[in-house]
Amino acid sequence: xxxxxxxxxxxxxxxxxxxxxxxxxxxxxxxxxxxxxxxxxxxxxxxxxxxxxxxxxxxxxxxxxxxxxxxxxxxxxxxxxxxxxxxxxxxxxxxxxxxxxxxxxxxxxxxxxxxxxxxxxxxxxxxxxxxxxxxxxxxxxxxxxxxxxxxxxxxxxxxxxxxxxxxxxxxxxxxxxxxxxxxx
Numbered sequence: 001x002x003x004x005x006x007x008x009x010x011x012x013x014x015x016x017x018x019x020x021x022x023x024x025x026x027x028x029x030x031x032x033x034x035x036x037x038x039x040x041x042x043x044x045x046x047x048x049x050x051x052x053x054x055x056x057x058x059x060x061x062x063x064x065x066x067x068x069x070x071x072x073x074x075x076x077x078x079x080x081x082x083x084x085x086x087x088x089x090x091x092x093x094x095x096x097x098x099x100x101x102x103x104x105x106x107x108x109x110x111x112x113x114x115x116x117x118x119x120x121x122x123x124x125x126x127x128x129x130x131x132x133x134x135x136x137x138x139x140x141x142x143x144x145x146x147x148x149x150x151x152x153x154x155x156x157x158x159x160x161x162x163x164x165x166x167x168x169x170x171x172x173x174x175x176x177x178x179x180x181x182x183x184x
Contacts, residue, residue, distance in 0.1 A: 065101035
């Protein structure tokens with residue numbers, strides 16, 4: 001039998017990739033469109049609605065708080081082990097009222113902070129591929145140059161084809177918004 005993955009001690013404020021992936025999976029499920037036979041028009045979900053749905057997945061007893069036990073239980077359900085001490089340490093890192101639990105406000109602050117870190121990573125990756133730093137564009141030429149530096153040599157035509165896949169405005173270049181959508 002395969003052993004569950006152990007959550008690293010650096011778990012801290014949830015910078016754990018498994019949590020991000022798990023949260024992404026939960027958000028994807030909560031955003032799935034209704035069946036085509038349904039006469040009800042799907043309701044537009046907001047970021048807060050998404051976060052409430054994810055929070056509910058953690059808050060198994062529906063008391064409006066996430067305990068160390070609930071956190072451990074969630075991670076066990078996705079095949080990852082977390083000790084009680086690690087769970088409580090993660091909670092203590094974000095608990096603002098000192099009750100040793102995560103309420104929805106703490107959860108929102110945590111997810112917003114995590115989203116900011118993710119955006120910084122995407123900005124850094126975008127910067128690697130920009131034609132000129134600060135230009136805000138990835139061209140076939142700049143893509144080819146950076147891929148070559150990374151050891152993945154592509155022709156100009158291959159790079160143009162790669163860009164066309166994500167070039168929503170059809171200008172032959174990738175701007176930050178298109179890059180962000182590609183990375184999502």
